[in-house]
Amino acid sequence: ETGVTQTPRHLVMGMTNKKSLKCEQHLGHNAMYWYKQSAKKPLELMFVYNFKEQTENNSVPSRFSPECPNSSHLFLHLHTLQPEDSALYLCASSQESEGQIYGYTFGSGTRLTVV
Amino acid sequence: QKEVEQNSGPLSVPEGAIASLNCTYSDRGSQSFFWYRQYSGKSPELIMFIYSNGDKEDGRFTAQLNKASQYVSLLIRDSQPSDSATYLCAASGGSYIPTFGRGTSLIVHP
Numbered sequence: 001e002t003g004v005t006q007t008p009r010h011l012v013m014g015m016t017n018k019k020s021l022k023c024e025q026h027l028g029h030n031a032m033y034w035y036k037q038s039a040k041k042p043l044e045l046m047f048v049y050n051f052k053e054q055t056e057n058n059s060v061p062s063r064f065s066p067e068c069p070n071s072s073h074l075f076l077h078l079h080t081l082q083p084e085d086s087a088l089y090l091c092a093s094s095q096e097s098e099g100q101i102y103g104y105t106f107g108s109g110t111r112l113t114v115v
Numbered sequence: 116q117k118e119v120e121q122n123s124g125p126l127s128v129p130e131g132a133i134a135s136l137n138c139t140y141s142d143r144g145s146q147s148f149f150w151y152r153q154y155s156g157k158s159p160e161l162i163m164f165i166y167s168n169g170d171k172e173d174g175r176f177t178a179q180l181n182k183a184s185q186y187v188s189l190l191i192r193d194s195q196p197s198d199s200a201t202y203l204c205a206a207s208g209g210s211y212i213p214t215f216g217r218g219t220s221l222i223v224h225p
Contacts, residue, residue: 042119043159043203043215056212090158101211103149103161 006107021076021110023091031096032074037088081114117142121216134191138204145206148187153201194223
C-alpha cells in the first residue's frame, strides 16, 4: 500500500448510528488531518494531529471525535450525526518541518450520507 | 479572517489553448502557496507549490506569485481535455495550516 488510504469509500448512516472512518498513511509523514468538503464551500479543516498530538480542533461539534493512536493511523468517530453532516470527508498527511509543509497528500475520501 | 478567493467558473478553453487560473489571498503573512487539482468524485492532488515571487515552471504548468499584489496564478499550456477538473488554490502563513479557496472549475473542450 502506498500514499494515504481511507476506508470506507462510501457510508450511509442513520442519525442514531455510530460509525468510524479510518485513515492510514504510508509516507512517513508526521502530521495528519481531517477535512470536510461540502458542495460550493472551501475545504473545512476539522482536526490536526502533529506527532500524534492534536494541535487544532476547529470548533467541530462533539458528535465528531478524532483518534490518533500512532503517527500512521487516524480515525474519525461519528455518532448522532445530522443530515447537514453529509459531505466528503478527506484525510490528509504532510511532513511538517520548522513550521513549513510542502503540501498535502490526500486520501481518496469517504462520501458520507446521513439519513 | 484569512481568505483565499477564486472565481468559481467554469472557465472554458479550447484544446491546445492556455488556461489561466487566478487566486487572491488576504493574509499578507502568507508564505507558501499551493495548487491542487481535483477531478469530479476524486480527492485533491497537489500539482504545484511556490514560495518565492516570480514564476515556477513544471512541464505544462507555471505558477506565478506576486506577493505585493497578493496574487497567485496557475497557467496550463497546451490544455488537454484531461485537464478538465476543479483547481484549488491554498495559502499558508505563520501557521503552516493552509487556507483553501472554493476552487475554479476548468473545462477544456476538444
